[in-house]
Amino acid sequence: MQILVAAPGFEDKLLAELAIHGISHERIGDLLFEVADDCPPLSWPINQWLNAERLPIDSIGHAAKLLRERGPYWQCFELNHLRRCQLIQDKLLKVKNKEFAYPPPKALKPMGAYCLIDENTLLCAAACTRPFASGIIPFEQDRVNPPARAYLKIWEALTLLQHAPQTGEKVLELGAAPGAWTWCLAKTGAEVHSVDRAELENGIDQLANVHHRQCDAFALKPEDEMADWLCSDLICYPERLIEMIQEWLEHGHCLNYIITIKFQGETDFEAIKQLQAIPNSWLVHLFNNKHEVCFIKHPSISGNSMPAWAPV
Numbered sequence: 001m002q003i004l005v006a007a008p009g010f011e012d013k014l015l016a017e018l019a020i021h022g023i024s025h026e027r028i029g030d031l032l033f034e035v036a037d038d039c040p041p042l043s044w045p046i047n048q049w050l051n052a053e054r055l056p057i058d059s060i061g062h063a064a065k066l067l068r069e070r071g072p073y074w075q076c077f078e079l080n081h082l083r084r085c086q087l088i089q090d091k092l093l094k095v096k097n098k099e100f101a102y103p104p105p106k107a108l109k110p111m112g113a114y115c116l117i118d119e120n121t122l123l124c125a126a127a128c129t130r131p132f133a134s135g136i137i138p139f140e141q142d143r144v145n146p147p148a149r150a151y152l153k154i155w156e157a158l159t160l161l162q163h164a165p166q167t168g169e170k171v172l173e174l175g176a177a178p179g180a181w182t183w184c185l186a187k188t189g190a191e192v193h194s195v196d197r198a199e200l201e202n203g204i205d206q207l208a209n210v211h212h213r214q215c216d217a218f219a220l221k222p223e224d225e226m227a228d229w230l231c232s233d234l235i236c237y238p239e240r241l242i243e244m245i246q247e248w249l250e251h252g253h254c255l256n257y258i259i260t261i262k263f264q265g266e267t268d269f270e271a272i273k274q275l276q277a278i279p280n281s282w283l284v285h286l287f288n289n290k291h292e293v294c295f296i297k298h299p300s301i302s303g304n305s306m307p308a309w310a311p312v
C-alpha cells in the first residue's frame with residue numbers, strides 16, 4: 001500500500017481525483033489516505049509514502065528498531081501521540097529540519113516517513129516521492145527581495161526537479177509581474193526574458209540578465225523565441241495553456257517547462273487528464289500552490305509519476 005498526503009485545505013481535490021480513478025482509500029486523520037500501491041499518476045498528493053507498512057509495536061524502543069531496520073533517516077508526520085513520536089525520534093539518527101533558502105545548501109537526502117496511528121501501531125515507509133514526510137519543504141522566507149509570495153512556488157518546483165536553468169540558457173517567463181519568479185530565475189544565472197502586460201517591481205527589470213517585455217504572452221511563438229526553458233505563472237484558462245504547451249512541444253526546441261495551471265471555480269480534471277498524458281512530465285500540486293497544479297517537464301523525468309526521492 002502507499003500513503004498519499006494531501007495539502008491542508010486541498011483534501012477534497014485529492015478525494016475527487018481518487019473518485020475519478022475509482023481508487024478506494026482509507027482515510028487516516030485529516031491529511032493521509034491509504035491506497036493500493038499500483039496507483040496511476042496522481043496530481044493532488046504533496047507526498048506519496050511508497051510501499052508503506054502498518055506494524056504493531058509494543059514499545060518506543062521496538063518502533064525505533066523497526067524503523068532502523070528499514071532505513072537510516074526518518075521523519076515523523078505529526079498525526080497524533082506526538083510525545084511518543086518524539087521519544088521514538090530521539091532513538092533515531094538526527095535529521096536536520098532547519099529552514100533554508102533555495103537552492104538547498106546540500107542535496108536533500110531521502111528520509112523515511114512515519115506516524116503512529118494509535119499507541120501500538122506504527123505506519124511507515126522508507127521511501128517517499130518528496131524529501132519531507134509532510135510534503136512541506138521548510139523554506140526560509142524572504143520578505144525583502146521578491147515582490148510576491150509566488151517565489152515559493154518556483155523554489156519548490158526547482159527543488160523537486162533538482163535541476164535549474166544554467167548560466168547562458170534562455171528562460172522565457174510568461175506572466176512574470178510583479179517579478180518574484182523573475183527574481184528567482186535570474187539568480188540561476190540564466191538569461192531571463194520575462195513577459196507580462198504589467199511592469200516588474202522592485203527594480204527586477206534592471207538586473208543585468210533580465211529582459212522584460214510588456215506584451216501579450218499568447219502572441220509569442222516558439223520559433224521566434226528559441227527558449228531553453230518555458231516558465232509560466234499566467235492567469236488564464238487551462239485549455240489555453242495546454243494549447244500553448246502542445247505548440248511548444250511540437251516545435252521541439254524547448255526541453256524544460258515549469259507551468260502553473262490555475263483553476264477558477266471547479267477543478268478542471270479533463271485538463272489534468274490531458275496534461276498527465278504528456279510523456280515524461282509531472283503534473284503535481286505543490287505545497288505552495290493555491291487552487292492550481294504545476295506542470296514540470298525536463299529531460300531527467302521519465303514516466304508521469306514522481307519516483308522515490310533520491311538526490312541527483
Ligand SMILES: C[S@@+](CC[C@H](N)C(=O)[O-])C[C@H]1O[C@@H](n2cnc3c(N)ncnc32)[C@H](O)[C@@H]1O
Pocket residue numbers: 147148150151174175176177178179180181182195196197198215216217218233234235236
Ligand atoms: C499570478 S501573476 C504572476 C506572478 C509572478 N509569477 C510573480 O512571481 O511575481 C499572473 C500574471 O499574468 C499576467 N497575464 C495574464 N494574462 C496575460 C497575457 N495574456 N499576457 C501577458 N501577461 C498576462 C498578469 O498581468 C499577471 O501579472
